[in-house]
Amino acid sequence: MRAVHFGAGNIGRGFIGLLLSQAGCSVTFVDVNASLVALLQEKQQYTVKLASEQAESFTVSGVNAINGNDTALVAAAIAEADLVTTAVGVSVLRHIAGAIAEGITLRLAKNPAAAASLLPIIACENAIGGSTQLGELVYSHLAAEVKAQAEQAIAFPDAAVDRIVPLQQHDDPLQVTVEPFYEWTVDRSALPQGTPEIPGIHYVDQLQPYIERKLFTVNTGHCVAAYHGYLQGYATIQEAMQDAAVRSEVEGALKETGAMLVRTYSFSESEHQAYIEQILERFINPYLTDEVVRVGRSPIRKLSPDDRLVRPALLAFELGLPTAHLTKAMAAALRFAYTEDPEAAEIQAALASSTLSEVIAHYTSLPAEHPLHAQIVEAYSKL
Ligand SMILES: NC(=O)c1ccc[n+]([C@@H]2O[C@H](COP(=O)([O-])OP(=O)(O)OC[C@H]3O[C@@H](n4cnc5c(N)ncnc54)[C@H](O)[C@@H]3O)[C@@H](O)[C@H]2O)c1
Numbered sequence: 594m595r596a597v598h599f600g601a602g603n604i605g606r607g608f609i610g611l612l613l614s615q616a617g618c619s620v621t622f623v624d625v626n627a628s629l630v631a632l633l634q635e636k637q638q639y640t641v642k643l644a645s646e647q648a649e650s651f652t653v654s655g656v657n658a659i660n661g662n663d664t665a666l667v668a669a670a671i672a673e674a675d676l677v678t679t680a681v682g683v684s685v686l687r688h689i690a691g692a693i694a695e696g697i698t699l700r701l702a703k704n705p706a707a708a709a710s711l712l713p714i715i716a717c718e719n720a721i722g723g724s725t726q727l728g729e730l731v732y733s734h735l736a737a738e739v740k741a742q743a744e745q746a747i748a749f750p751d752a753a754v755d756r757i758v759p760l761q762q763h764d765d766p767l768q769v770t771v772e773p774f775y776e777w778t779v780d781r782s783a784l785p786q787g788t789p790e791i792p793g794i795h796y797v798d799q800l801q802p803y804i805e806r807k808l809f810t811v812n813t814g815h816c817v818a819a820y821h822g823y824l825q826g827y828a829t830i831q832e833a834m835q836d837a838a839v840r841s842e843v844e845g846a847l848k849e850t851g852a853m854l855v856r857t858y859s860f861s862e863s864e865h866q867a868y869i870e871q872i873l874e875r876f877i878n879p880y881l882t883d884e885v886v887r888v889g890r891s892p893i894r895k896l897s898p899d900d901r902l903v904r905p906a907l908l909a910f911e912l913g914l915p916t917a918h919l920t921k922a923m924a925a926a927l928r929f930a931y932t933e934d935p936e937a938a939e940i941q942a943a944l945a946s947s948t949l950s951e952v953i954a955h956y957t958s959l960p961a962e963h964p965l966h967a968q969i970v971e972a973y974s975k976l
């Protein structure tokens with residue numbers, strides 16, 4: 594199988610590329626980082642190391658890379674691929690949609706029969722409905738007659754991906770250290786019948802419980818640790834989690850999202866508690882060094898209404914469940930003044946020129962009269 598993967602970054606090399614290669618796919622990365630692309634083209638392989646006592650390592654070989662700015666080459670690769678995946682960041686999807694549309698157009702011109710052109714395109718981003726969003730962006734670039742053909746042949750199954758891959762600092766720039774845990778869940782119901790399943794991917798008929806459980810537990814807990822850890826002056830999640838006050842904020846927020854998830858999806862309470870405890874163990878993995886500024890990156894995205902803080906808080910609020918730790922974490926996100934993060938800088942500039950209430954309403958979409966809005970204002974003043 595030929596896989597084209599957009600984003601040869603941490604999760605791209607450390608998880609998706611590794612798993613696809615182990616499943617027997619030949620992987621072609623597409624990236625806009627010219628030196629990374631050149632190195633992958635030269636070496637055609639890289640090493641993935643596990644952050645564990647045994648420190649197992651894997652060589653991912655037979656890989657290739659294309660510069661994402663070379664749209665014609667990218668389109669040609671998509672025309673011949675059996676699978677397309679992405680891990681570029683959800684806000685970057687709109688920048689790759691045009692090249693994907695060009696690839697689909699070329700593919701369908703070569704093989705107009707849907708059966709010969711079947712292609713799953715899976716966005717492996719931390720977002721609800723990432724592939725669906727990508728599909729809408731791609732369709733906006735397709736000509737009307739190609740859209741009709743594409744509807745029969747091209748699938749955009751949503752997915753949840755879970756593996757902590759921190760920022761990397763190795764002599765070998767292609768090497769990636771990853772945590773041992775991984776989970777890649779894909780919505781089977783969006784795939785045409787008979788689509789071959791890839792070993793290592795967990796296919797489910799309904800993705801919503803899986804993506805919400807992952808995003809509102811792993812990623813909610815993670816950003817709570819990052820924002821409170823940052824305020825306490827810690828550099829890494831591992832250090833922040835040693836602080837009893839930070840850990841208690843994380844546990845409190847996960848209790849709030851957990852109560853909402855258990856009620857919404859009828860999860861077993863004890864199984865969900867075990868899931869939370871496994872995640873807390875992953876956060877404190879002593880073999881990982883995961884910077885709070887990576888985990889807290891893009892606070893505008895993280896404060897947006899469908900993301901890991903506001904959405905679970907709103908769902909919990911609607912069920913009459915507590916939300917104090919979640920709204921406190923939103924307040925901490927507003928105080929994430931890391932100047933190298935453009936979104937953090939934008940929020941700080943907004944706070945300097947507008948009222949707190951205007952800023953909260955703008956970034957969270959929670960209007961001033963919403964009770965959660967008042968909770969954020971109160972928490973902000975106490976931080
Ligand atoms: N790192 C993790 O622990 C982790 C885990 C699960 C999911 N994710 C998600 O995976 C995605 C990527 O995260 P990451 O940590 O690997 O980030 P990263 O910055 O390490 O990798 C992103 C890569 O995308 C490339 N890129 C940017 N614009 C591009 C474009 N237009 N075309 C092609 N490539 C482009 C960048 O050059 C970079 O190499 C994000 O959505 C993130 O939320 C990350």
Ligand SMILES: O=P(O)(O)OC[C@@H](O)[C@@H](O)[C@H](O)[C@H](O)CO
Pocket residue numbers: 719754755756757758811812815816887888889890891
């Ligand atoms: O990638 P983000 O910015 O959405 O979130 C930061 C981390 O929480 C995230 O990358 C986790 O490490 C990952 O989602 C674990 O599966």
